[in-house]
Amino acid sequence: NGIKTTTPWLLPCxxxxxxxxVTNLRESPKNLTALFDFAVAGPLFGLVTAMGFFVAGLxxxxxxxxxxxxxxxxxxxxxxxxxxxxxxxVDFFAGGEGFVTTQDPSEAVRLHPFAIAGFAGLVMNSxxxxxxxxxxxxxxxxxxxxRKGHALIGGFTWISLLFxxxxxxxxDAIIGAWAVYNIAQNDAEIPCxxxxxxxxxxxxxxxxxxxxxxxLTFLPMPSSQ
Numbered sequence: 001n002g003i004k005t006t007t008p009w010l011l012p013c014x015x016x017x018x019x020x021x022v023t024n025l026r027e028s029p030k031n032l033t034a035l036f037d038f039a040v041a042g043p044l045f046g047l048v049t050a051m052g053f054f055v056a057g058l059x060x061x062x063x064x065x066x067x068x069x070x071x072x073x074x075x076x077x078x079x080x081x082x083x084x085x086x087x088x089x090v091d092f093f094a095g096g097e098g099f100v101t102t103q104d105p106s107e108a109v110r111l112h113p114f115a116i117a118g119f120a121g122l123v124m125n126s127x128x129x130x131x132x133x134x135x136x137x138x139x140x141x142x143x144x145x146x147r148k149g150h151a152l153i154g155g156f157t158w159i160s161l162l163f164x165x166x167x168x169x170x171x172d173a174i175i176g177a178w179a180v181y182n183i184a185q186n187d188a189e190i191p192c193x194x195x196x197x198x199x200x201x202x203x204x205x206x207x208x209x210x211x212x213x214x215x216l217t218f219l220p221m222p223s224s225q
Contacts, residue, residue, distance in 0.1 A: 005023050010022075035189075036143035047121075047213060049121065058112070059093065072113070078106070
């Protein structure tokens with residue numbers, strides 16, 4: 001859409017390589033559709049790429065010999081189970097029947113490097129989809145719900161993050177998101193030149209689909225122990 005932006009800079013995160021990038025707009029988008037298209041590109045590409053690496057890594061791990069897997073890096077079970085989406089895929093490729101949730105949380109599971117990179121990518125891109133402030137998720141929320149609706153959804157998300165940080169087990173990524181976004185990306189987005197014309201239903205459906213996958217990524221797996 002030809003929107004001028006600042007140079008992106010990376011956000012740190014507890015337990016992850018980074019949480020995403022801050023990219024501020026230097027000019028007003030033409031309309032809400034232009035804002036939506038700008039915001040959706042990064043998370044959509046990131047999630048598709050991360051899922052591709054994740055599934056490919058899990059499949060390569062299944063094809064590897066025991067001698068090969070002993071050189072693979074390992075993720076603790078209590079890290080894998082922070083994500084229902086990621087943990088369920090690991091469980092499925094490992095044979096199912098609660099392979100992940102029935103193990104001791106301190107145990108480690110050896111995974112192909114592609115799988116670990118994909119897992120981290122799923123979490124990082126899902127964090128970027130949080131509908132708060134000037135994140136990509138916040139811009140999607142603004143484009144779909146307008147400023148008043150986005151303010152309500154953003155407030156609810158802040159309260160939910162704060163609650164999860166204190167009461168959800170294995171909430172390192174959630175605590176990091178709450179702290180970093182509270183500092184770096186809590187500003188209101190600059191106005192579009194046209195904030196009256198709404199985005200179409202196809203774009204709205206795309207946003208809700210991405211948020212659905214983000215929620216599945218955030219929700220911890222229930223323990224079977």
